[in-house]
Amino acid sequence: MANSTVEPISDPDKRKTIKKGYWLIIGLVIAVILFVFVGLPIINARKQAALAASFQLATIARGSLTATVGATGTVHAEQTAILTWQSSGTVGMVNLQTGDRVKAGDVLATLAQTSLSQNLVLAQSDLVTAQHNLDNLLNSSTASAQAQLNLVNAQKSFDSATATLNSMQAKQHGGTSADIKNAQAHLTMAQNTYDQAQSMYNTVQDRADTDILKAQAYTALYNAKQSLISAQNNYNYFVLIPSGSDLDMARAKLALAQGQLADAKREWTRLENGPDPNDVAAAQARVDAAQANVNLSRLIAPLSGTVTEADPLVGDQVSPGINGFRIDNLSHLLVDVQVSEVDINSVQLNQPVAITFDAVPGKEYQGKVTSVASVGSSVQGVVNFTVTVQLDNVDAEVKPGMTAAVTITVKQLDSVILVPNRAVRLVNNQRVVYVLRNGQTTEIPITLGATADTFSEVASGDLKEGDQVILNPPTNFTGTGGGGLFGGGG
Secondary structure, three states: OOOOOOOOOOOHHHHHHHHHHHHHHHHHHHHHHHHHHHHHHHHHHHHHHHHHHHOOEEEOEEEEEEEEEEEEEEEEEOOEEEEEOOOOEEEEEEOOOOOOEEOOOOEEEEEOHHHOOHHHHHHHHHHHHHHHHHHHHHHOOHHHHHHHHHHHHHHHHHHHHHHHHHHHHHHOOOOOHHHHHHHHHHHHHHHHHHHHHHHHHHHHOOOOOOOHHHHHHHHHHHHHHHHHHHHHHHHHHHHOOOOHHHHHHHHHHHHHHHHHHHHHHHHHHHHOOOOOHHHHHHHHHHHHHHHHHHHOOEEEOOOOEEEEEEOOOOOOEEOOOOEEEEEEOOOOEEEEEEEEOOOHHHOOOOOEEEEEEOOEEEEEEEEEEEEEOOOOEEEOOEEEEEEEEEEOOOOOOOOOOOEEEEEEEEEEEEEEEEEEHHHOEEEOOEEEEEEEEOOEEEEEEEEEEEEOOOEEEEEEEOOOOOOEEEOOOOOOOOOOOOOOOOOOOO
């Protein structure tokens, strides 16, 4: 193995060259250190300031937020009726034209009687008869008086049949000889008295009914006859024993009289306080049926409103199904709009609504929500719910069929932290904003509450009043919880 030695540098120039190299290296090291610790921060700060100057910033503050849901729809009347002819014929009379106000029940037009079928012509007669019968039922007392008389007569028949059966049943026991002899004596005297009274009446029966002697004779004859009948019945009670068939007949007559009395009592109970409601209902039904037939030749307004279409003219030939009139209740105008399933749960009854029309420029109408559908409908995969809005300050410029732009105020918030919608980004399914704090950008996760067109409510998140939020952060910025856009934190 060879040995080597280092010889000292004896050349002064060469030593100077090496020394200069050392100082050059030291200078470069110092320059690098100065650049890293002094120059680079300055450069970064200048770069940061330049980029920061390119940001659009907004100051976070508290304020009021009006959350709305917008939609469009078509104006329609609260009630609409299209009247069509129900029978064939010639128009004989037209009472109203477009623009006229009508009340429910008004006759708008009729067909000429001579052009109608026989059944429709006779319907007028049927109506008169049915109405007459109803009026009699409601206003006449004849039915109740007759029911009362029938009840009295039925009671008499029942009492007589009861007495007859009781008498027959008692006679089956007969009587003593003394009873029979006494009854025979009373019968003989009653017969004698009756014969004398009859003879006396025969002598004066040709006189006037106002003659006092005739009146006295008639009274005596009547009383004598009643006494004779009573004496005869009393005698028969003891001497006559009815047969089985006679008893059966008496029982049958009593049963019949009892049934007739029950019927008479029910009829009287039904009519004693006026006509039976069921009879009135039946009579009214006959009137209504006749009226319905008569109305087949008429067009009658089913509701109050304004005539918006009037087609018939006198002399027109019409047939069933031909349109005659259209009536709209223009005092209450509505707009039906379709609201997305995303927004429907924020829409409630009576929420205020602003309505505008292209046909009425520069004018805003007010209204309120009157109906919210409970079931949605799907069209091409999009689910919407029908919401009905009523206009409150309607005027003549708003007409059914116009397209309306509807803005529903679903929530009004005061003194809440608001963030511009432009500043909100979605990162990994989390809504974030970027805030400039102390020259550094910070990503702040937030949760939004109510949302309007330009601002949203900050429901949660480390976002405070006075924060400078970036409206136009770079699309490639990912940021960290405390990092900066320009380094210093990754």
